[in-house]
Amino acid sequence: MPRSKAVGKHVVLIGAGRMGSAMAAGWLRDPASAGIASLDLVEPNPAESVARLAARKSVRLNPKPSIADVVVLAVKPQQIAATAPAIAPWTGPETLIVSILAGVTISRLSELLGVSRIVRAMPNTPGSIGAGVTAFSLSSACSDAESAIAVQFLQPLGRVIGPLDERKMDAVTAVSGSGPAYVFLLTEALAAAGRSMGLDSETAEALAVETVVGGGKLLAEGGAPSDLRKAVTSPGGTTAAALDVLMGQGGLPELMRRAVEAATKRGAELSRDS
Ligand SMILES: NC(=O)c1ccc[n+]([C@@H]2O[C@H](COP(=O)([O-])OP(=O)(O)OC[C@H]3O[C@@H](n4cnc5c(N)ncnc54)[C@H](OP(=O)(O)O)[C@@H]3O)[C@@H](O)[C@H]2O)c1
Structure with missing residues (x-):
């Protein structure tokens, strides 16, 4: 799929806990405008609300991995190293990673996942009810189109601000x-x-x-x-x-x-x- 294409993406969410499921529920309110053709949810202990999302057309829960256009990471930061091998089969050279893991840098994600297109986002707790604010940074390999995709995918958590220089992310974390x-x-x-x-x-x-x-x-x-x-x-x-x-x-x-x-x-x- 061409990188700039705004619709019809194969998307996988790794970790459908509080924040992940809030994002997925937001995307599924209007999958076409979120640019989603199919959504795979990877979650070892899905809540009932997550199972309900997975009952919808074009959504699957814990399917066999296939290369995705967008991989959204919403596991706990301390779970990322152990989860990385299971993420690898979802990623190819064109895959965009959107991570909301607090404190995990773009270079660390690149090292763990072997990908270059990475969005590092920092949401906050009110995001779980769509009333948060999320700031994000991009790796140097990301284009303007990928920045727009990041905004689209983070919007269910509330207002989105960025892209910011990654060096500002510790201050973002401290404020919002x-x-x-x-x-x-x-x-x-x-x-x-x-x-x-x-x-x-x-x-x-x-x-x-x-x-x-x-x-x-x-x-x-x-x-x-x-x-x-x-x-x-x-x-x-x-x-x-x-x-x-x-x-x-x-x-x-x-x-x-x-x-x-x-x-x-x-x-x-x-x-x-x-
Ligand atoms: N909550 C906030 O206010 C907030 C604010 C800023 C940033 N964040 C970031 O958002 C991320 C998610 O936070 P959260 O509050 O939504 O955490 P959470 O509710 O614990 O969600 C994480 C989910 O990932 C699942 N998981 C664990 N290992 C997995 C694997 N190998 N594959 C797929 N899923 C796996 C967990 O399952 P188990 O429970 O079974 O381990 C859990 O359901 C964190 O990285 C955090 O830093 C959160």
Whole structure:
């Protein structure tokens, strides 16, 4: 099949766990616009939802391997070395690899799989419900057409950003890959602060959770975060009193910079060891 052809690809997904099955379900909502003619799912312990996907026309579960146009990798990073021999029969010289394995570099994938066209993507947890953000990098052998294919295949996880220089991927991991945990911590801390001001646990948690969800929805409608913040901050008011604490010396901006720096360094160490 010509490399630039936008439709009719033979695609295999290796690892139909949380993220893999979210991608497959997205592709199968409209296989033609995802450019899929046939989809093979390789998964040792398929969940019921995966078995249901495999009941559809042009989808097979754990079939005999044949060379694919696109191989999407969604096993755990620590499973890739052991899985590599089983991936080899799915790949030929023209095969495009799209990997969402956190911290596994393009050169490591190339070494393990013996292929040159590789997309390294970094999604995040909300991707499992289609509300994530995924950044990606390309190996030098990839064309613009392959970049477009990567976007098409990653879109079910949410917004797609790239291609980026692979050297930025540790920072991406530190901001958006680990970022949902920072938001969850912020929610926990807000609820705990509410309890310390005399609210009961249930009320404090509901107020904190709905505030973060609602704030997220306002952000999703557009507008710069700093403009939204200023819009709810009256001079001399309650929000201003809180922000004086949060934005003072050693406050949230400084803490966040240090946290993201620590995550970026750790990402680089883990990629080196993978
Ligand atoms: N979840 C996130 O928020 C997130 C965020 C960023 C990046 N990622 C990346 O996404 C990838 C998948 O994560 P996940 O959360 O979806 O993990 P997961 O739910 O554990 O999915 C991985 C799946 O691969 C299967 N598998 C194991 N060995 C296999 C083999 N040889 N052939 C085919 N399938 C095999 C696993 O089966 P068993 O369970 O039986 O081993 C499991 O169902 C990871 O590499 C991770 O780094 C995830």
